[in-house]
Amino acid sequence: MKALLCRQFGPPETLVVEELPDLVPGDGQVVIDVHAAGVNFPDSLIIEGKYQFKPPPPFSPGAECAGVVRAAGAGVKNTRVGDRVIAFTIYGAFASQVAADAARLVPMPPGLDFPTGAAFVMTYATSYHGLVDRGALQAGETLLVLGASGGVGLAAVEIGKALGARVIAAASSAAKLAICREHGADELIDYSNENLRERLKALTGGRGVDVVYDPVGGIYTEPALRSCAWRGRHLIVGFTNGEIPRIPANLALLKGCAIVGVFLGDYLHREPARAAADLRTLFEWLGAGKLRPHIAGTYPLARGGEAIRALVERRVSGKLVILPGE
Numbered sequence: 413m414k415a416l417l418c419r420q421f422g423p424p425e426t427l428v429v430e431e432l433p434d435l436v437p438g439d440g441q442v443v444i445d446v447h448a449a450g451v452n453f454p455d456s457l458i459i460e461g462k463y464q465f466k467p468p469p470p471f472s473p474g475a476e477c478a479g480v481v482r483a484a485g486a487g488v489k490n491t492r493v494g495d496r497v498i499a500f501t502i503y504g505a506f507a508s509q510v511a512a513d514a515a516r517l518v519p520m521p522p523g524l525d526f527p528t529g530a531a532f533v534m535t536y537a538t539s540y541h542g543l544v545d546r547g548a549l550q551a552g553e554t555l556l557v558l559g560a561s562g563g564v565g566l567a568a569v570e571i572g573k574a575l576g577a578r579v580i581a582a583a584s585s586a587a588k589l590a591i592c593r594e595h596g597a598d599e600l601i602d603y604s605n606e607n608l609r610e611r612l613k614a615l616t617g618g619r620g621v622d623v624v625y626d627p628v629g630g631i632y633t634e635p636a637l638r639s640c641a642w643r644g645r646h647l648i649v650g651f652t653n654g655e656i657p658r659i660p661a662n663l664a665l666l667k668g669c670a671i672v673g674v675f676l677g678d679y680l681h682r683e684p685a686r687a688a689a690d691l692r693t694l695f696e697w698l699g700a701g702k703l704r705p706h707i708a709g710t711y712p713l714a715r716g717g718e719a720i721r722a723l724v725e726r727r728v729s730g731k732l733v734i735l736p737g738e
Contacts (some may be wrong), residue, residue: 415507416716421461424717437485448530449477449505451732474505478529496520531731539567542674551576553622561588561729612639630655644669706730712738
């Protein structure tokens, strides 16, 4: 098998492709022939030792993939060799084979291609969990999505529209906002050229937004929080800006609003039945055409570091996918 390896913590340029022995599944595990693997922001953190989970080098990054089960270990009953599956791995998916816990597999719906399968679940499940479970977004409410052209951002735009909300997309360029418009955003804010608070005040008539979806952090969190309506919900999804903001706690008091954490990883582990129900809804919406994952590009395994670099530098709208067979 081939794998993109992190031999020591460092930037994407330090990753190397090497030949390794084929994998053997442990108890409760399967080995998957990886056909496609989605690139996500945590991949950039884990290779630099900045993620909450730090595997010892050498390891392959890659937290989600789609492929075919090639071998199953003892005790595996929910899948069998030859099944098409999506897997959550935390790391290891940027390789031609990956070992995964059978409990963390999702059967691929008939007709779904591998690149879309690899690009769909993590971003859409995060956004659905955030907006529906944590944010209680209702039809007719106003949703602000920061970093709206990114993977989870575009997913939030589409899910917000599917739920009947008015969606305001905020991103850093006209080109990124054009993609947000294509995916259903009602209003656009270029926060590289516009004052976020003033623009939100104008768009909402001074009322503010009901839900903020915030995967960005940094300098944008506080003005977005200040723009919450009474009983608003500010969802903390991540910090792609690179800075964890210090939030004035009095704002939550004055606005009667909630600051709510969104962490898909523990949700999948702690509440698997609810997470499975979320995925059933998402796959139904995907099949009905309500959701349209945007894959900005595909990369061979040897250029996986370039894909991570492009994501870190925010040169990507939607998702990038690595194809180990190319």
